[in-house]
Amino acid sequence: MSRSRVLRHADFRWEGVDVKAYKDPVEGLFRGVTRQVLAGGRDAGPPLAFELRYFEVEPGGYTTLERHGHAHAVVVLRGRGSVHLAGEEKAIAPFDCVWVAPDTPHQFRASTDEPLGFLCVVDRDRDRPVPLGVTGKRGTGTN
Amino acid sequence: MSRSRVLRHADFRWEGVDVKAYKDPVEGLFRGVTRQVLAGGRDAGPPLAFELRYFEVEPGGYTTLERHGHAHAVVVLRGRGSVHLAGEEKAIAPFDCVWVAPDTPHQFRASTDEPLGFLCVVDRDRDRPVPLGVTGKRGTGTN
Numbered sequence: 001m002s003r004s005r006v007l008r009h010a011d012f013r014w015e016g017v018d019v020k021a022y023k024d025p026v027e028g029l030f031r032g033v034t035r036q037v038l039a040g041g042r043d044a045g046p047p048l049a050f051e052l053r054y055f056e057v058e059p060g061g062y063t064t065l066e067r068h069g070h071a072h073a074v075v076v077l078r079g080r081g082s083v084h085l086a087g088e089e090k091a092i093a094p095f096d097c098v099w100v101a102p103d104t105p106h107q108f109r110a111s112t113d114e115p116l117g118f119l120c121v122v123d124r125d126r127d128r129p130v131p132l133g134v135t136g137k138r139g140t141g142t143n
Numbered sequence: 144m145s146r147s148r149v150l151r152h153a154d155f156r157w158e159g160v161d162v163k164a165y166k167d168p169v170e171g172l173f174r175g176v177t178r179q180v181l182a183g184g185r186d187a188g189p190p191l192a193f194e195l196r197y198f199e200v201e202p203g204g205y206t207t208l209e210r211h212g213h214a215h216a217v218v219v220l221r222g223r224g225s226v227h228l229a230g231e232e233k234a235i236a237p238f239d240c241v242w243v244a245p246d247t248p249h250q251f252r253a254s255t256d257e258p259l260g261f262l263c264v265v266d267r268d269r270d271r272p273v274p275l276g277v278t279g280k281r282g283t284g285t286n
Contacts, residue, residue, distance in 0.1 A: 004228040004247040007240040009219075014240055038240050039216035039264065049192035049266040052216045073182035073195045075262060076152075077220075077238060085147040095220060097150040097157055097181050104147040119218060121182065121264050123192040
């Protein structure tokens with residue numbers, strides 16, 4: 001994105017932004033998650049120190065329970081669900097902001113009746129997440 | 144923010160986040176703008192390479208027409224308005240994403256009937272904005 005522009009939104013998709021897989025699939029680690037990179041990332045024009053992504057979790061879906069040394073700054077845009085933060089489940093709704101501090105085990109879950117969509121900002125230079133086990137069953141394993 | 148947590152949202156204010164002045168006031172350069180820092184910034188815990196801010200522009204208000212060497216990644220959360228990008232006015236609405244490339248003259252304006260609120264992500268290390276003149280009258284001066 002080397003020139004200034006407006007990326008039009010419609011139904012949580014953005015003009016010119018690809019909807020990608022969340023991660024390489026690993027059985028049971030996550031379910032029904034897509035990723036859109038709104039700014040930064042490999043395709044970006046000028047260097048940025050961050051990436052701005054939008055993740056969407058289908059009803060009943062969840063992200064990987066994981067931890068890493070970098071932080072997440074999250075703002076919920078749509079739906080309801082919960083975030084697991086170091087052993088606690090907290091309900092989230094639009095426009096709650098979630099601060100995931102470094103090395104905190106975390107996982108996002110959508111409610112069963114609507115998608116959960118959220119922006120997530122991270123540093124461009126960051127470590128790889130470490131998955132913390134199969135988490136299809138709620139509440140198993142946080143270490 | 145050294146520990147993980149949910150910053151609850153209510154009416155575009157966030158638990159524990161101060162509503163601050165947009166900038167030091169300079170007559171005519173902007174009108175009716177507040178700023179909330181959701182992540183990063185001087186009060187942050189661990190170092191981040193970015194800052195995540197929420198700006199709100201009152202009905203009929205506007206940010207400074209300015210330019211700078213760093214980029215903005217913006218996502219509109221509420222209201223309607225327009226963004227001036229290098230001489231063009233473009234309408235914006237929730238959840239449009241605005242990419243302001245380095246050195247682009249830009250300005251955000253709220254419609255006259257509701258506040259315009261948007262997230263804006265920037266690099267932590269960035270240059271100071273250069274204002275481009277008094278802009279209370281729409282469309283004056285873009286250099």
